[in-house]
Amino acid sequence: xxxxxxxTTGPADADAFAAEALGLLEPLFATALRLTRNRADAEDLVQxxxxxxxxxxxxxxxxxxxxxxxxxxxxxxxxxxxxxxxxDTVEVDSDRVxxxxxxxxxxxxxxxxxxxxxxxxxxxxLQAALDELPAAFREAVWLRDVEExxxxxxxxxxxxxxxxxxxxISRGRRLLxxxxxxxxxxxxxxxxxxx
Amino acid sequence: MxxxxxxxxxxxxxxxxxxxxxxxxEVEQHLQHCPPCARGAQEEQGxxxxxxxxxxxxxxxxxxxxxxxxxEALAHEHxxxxxxxxxxxxxxxxxxxxxxxxxxVLIFAVATRRSDTLLAAQLTADHVKCFEVFVxxxxxxxxxxxxxxxxxxxxxxxxxxxxxxxGITLLGGRRCLYADGSMPHxxxxxxxxxxxxxxxxxxxxxxxxxxxxxxxHCRIWSxxxxxxxxxxxxxxSPGIARLARYVEREAR
Numbered sequence: 089x090x091x092x093x094x095x096t097t098g099p100a101d102a103d104a105f106a107a108e109a110l111g112l113l114e115p116l117f118a119t120a121l122r123l124t125r126n127r128a129d130a131e132d133l134v135q136x137x138x139x140x141x142x143x144x145x146x147x148x149x150x151x152x153x154x155x156x157x158x159x160x161x162x163x164x165x166x167x168x169x170x171x172x173x174x175x176d177t178v179e180v181d182s183d184r185v186x187x188x189x190x191x192x193x194x195x196x197x198x199x200x201x202x203x204x205x206x207x208x209x210x211x212x213x214l215q216a217a218l219d220e221l222p223a224a225f226r227e228a229v230w231l232r233d234v235e236e237x238x239x240x241x242x243x244x245x246x247x248x249x250x251x252x253x254x255x256x257i258s259r260g261r262r263l264l265x266x267x268x269x270x271x272x273x274x275x276x277x278x279x280x281x282x283x
Numbered sequence: 284m285x286x287x288x289x290x291x292x293x294x295x296x297x298x299x300x301x302x303x304x305x306x307x308x309e310v311e312q313h314l315q316h317c318p319p320c321a322r323g324a325q326e327e328q329g330x331x332x333x334x335x336x337x338x339x340x341x342x343x344x345x346x347x348x349x350x351x352x353x354x355e356a357l358a359h360e361h362x363x364x365x366x367x368x369x370x371x372x373x374x375x376x377x378x379x380x381x382x383x384x385x386x387x388v389l390i391f392a393v394a395t396r397r398s399d400t401l402l403a404a405q406l407t408a409d410h411v412k413c414f415e416v417f418v419x420x421x422x423x424x425x426x427x428x429x430x431x432x433x434x435x436x437x438x439x440x441x442x443x444x445x446x447x448x449x450g451i452t453l454l455g456g457r458r459c460l461y462a463d464g465s466m467p468h469x470x471x472x473x474x475x476x477x478x479x480x481x482x483x484x485x486x487x488x489x490x491x492x493x494x495x496x497x498x499x500h501c502r503i504w505s506x507x508x509x510x511x512x513x514x515x516x517x518x519x520s521p522g523i524a525r526l527a528r529y530v531e532r533e534a535r
Contacts, residue, residue, distance in 0.1 A: 106358035113354055118342040131347045138354045142361035144416045161416065171476065209333055211340055232299075233334035234341050239296075247421055254295040261295075261330035262323060268333065 101150070108154055109141055115155075115235065116162060122230050123166050125219050133169070137162045156241045163227070163245045208272035217267040225260030232257050286313055290320050298327045402512065403494035403501035409459055410480040410499070410514040413468065417457070428456040428469065438467045440483060441535045449529035450474035450522050473515075474522055480514040481530060502527055507535055 116137065120130035140161050141148075148157050218226055224246075231242045232253075243250045290313045296302045297310045314321040334341070425444035432438045436458055445453045452472050459468035459482060471479040491504040495517060502513045511534050515523055 102362045106362055110351075110354060110358055113351060114344070114346065115342045117346055117350065118344040121344055127347055131350055134350065135353060135357075138357050140416060142357050144412065145361065147416055164417070209337075211337065214333065214337055215341070229330070229334065233331050234338045236338075239301075249421070251292075254292075258291070258295045258323075258327060261298075261327040264334075265326040265330040268330070 102145075105145060105148070105150075105154075106142070109138065109158060112155055112158055116158060119159065119230060119235065120162060120166075122218060122226060123163075123223070133162065133166055136165050140165065153241070156237060156245070159231070159235070159237070159241075160245045164247075167247070209268050210271075213268065213271045217264055217271065220267060221260055221263055225256050225263060228253055228256035229260035229264060233261070287317060287320055290314070290317070291323070294320070294324050294327060298324060298331060399489075399492045399494045399501075399503055400496060403503070403514075404496045406459075406480070406482050406512050407497045407499045407501060407514050409468070409482075410478065411497070413457070413459075413470065413480070414478040421454075422452045423455050425453055428453065432456050432467050436467070438483075438485075440467055440469075441533070442469055443481070443530050443533035445471075446529060449526050451479065451526045451529060473526055477516045477523075479516075479526065481534060482512045482514070483534070484510040484512070502531070504531060 113134070117130060117134050120133040120137075121127065124130045124133055137158060141158055148154065218230070221229070227246060228242060231237045231245065232239075237245070239250050239253050242253045246253065248256075290310055293302060293306060293310055297307060302310065314324055422445050425442045428442050429440060432440055432442070442453065442456060443451070445451060450473055454470040454472060456467060456469045459466035466485075467483050469481040471481065473479055486508060487510045488505040488508060489503065489510050491502075494501045494503070498517050500515045500517050500519060502515070504511055511531075513527060513530055515527060
């Protein structure tokens with residue numbers, strides 16, 4: 089009945105784990121900011137994530153992806169908070185939501201969409217456009233295109249199937265494109281030193 | 284239109300360069316003669332490019348003052364605790380052997396002794412811990428969970444599936460930390476989203492009982508040479524009672 093004792097991590101391992109985890113503070117905060125859309129909540133979220141990460145360090149398998157593990161805790165914590173705050177479930181994954189969220193006026197005929205967006209999009213516009221996306225799309229697009237996690241990792245973090253991840257990324261990207269195009273096409277005063 | 288739908292399902296990995304060559308060619312062929320789909324792919328590509336270009340700047344948010352030092356303090360506390368744990372194990376080998384045997388006996392004894400309270404407390408603590416760190420959100424498929432428990436850990440268990448009649452949704456199954464990972468732990472949520480856990484102790488039989496501990500309510504029963512423990516929220520309602528009866532009926 090006596091089982092082999094799990095190999096214990098010594099103090100050096102604990103320090104290495106802590107150092108690596110702390111090294112992810114900035115991207116974790118940036119992600120939390122996109123999730124919560126306000127700095128105070130993002131700060132709380134990140135702190136809670138580290139509290140749990142250090143408390144449940146045993147649950148992390150050394151050698152696997154620490155960043156994905158931390159991000160999973162971050163997203164789980166965020167989901168629990170949102171659920172406690174409001175019991176409304178918003179269904180994002182049906183077609184109806186996409187139609188409703190599309191801009192009423194289609195974008196002007198754009199020949200080279202990428203070039204125009206790259207040239208004309210202000211950082212502030214980009215952040216604002218991201219924040220306007222429905223949460224589910226925003227999370228998926230951020231995790232894929234900014235943090236470069238795999239579909240499978242994102243599926244684990246968001247607690248949805250891989251097909252749903254791809255569909256949310258697709259819709260998120262397209263919605264983002266439309267908002268950015270509208271912002272870029274806005275007639276406006278020439279701002280000195282744009283970019 | 285079917286082709287358009289099939290393409291839509293693959294356009295994201297296509298844009299990401301993640302499609303195998305055969306599928307990639309198929310998508311490209313469709314895009315060549317379908318302007319709406321081509322437009323969609325372009326839009327995705329455009330958004331993706333901007334995000335990737337600006338990714339570093341998007342991630343470089345200034346941290347609120349004090350956040351870093353607070354998180355570093357958490358890290359120091361963690362290292363200190365780990366150091367203490369580690370040093371405690373630097374004891375003579377005979378003492379380790381005694382400790383191991385004692386731990387083994389204790390675990391076995393807990394499982395087989397009359398003390399339901401100790402068993403319930405251990406599993407309730409694990410239930411709370413697991414739901415804090417790892418919570419699947421969507422419902423899972425019972426046969427997939429059974430398959431996973433069998434192939435990964437060799438447990439042959441019938442996992443009660445989600446049931447709207449009983450007000451229970453299956454979330455997932457995993458290996459329980461308690462007793463060094465020798466137990467299946469199946470995670471559910473009740474209608475009001477309360478977490479519910481089902482554990483199974485292999486090869487152990489005991490009298491049925493109920494225990495309230497650590498803010499939760501546990502029901503313990505045996506069937507087919509195994510003992511089951513169901514961890515429920517403390518407040519019993521008709522819904523929870525119905526859920527419990529369902530699990531007791533179905534688990535085997």
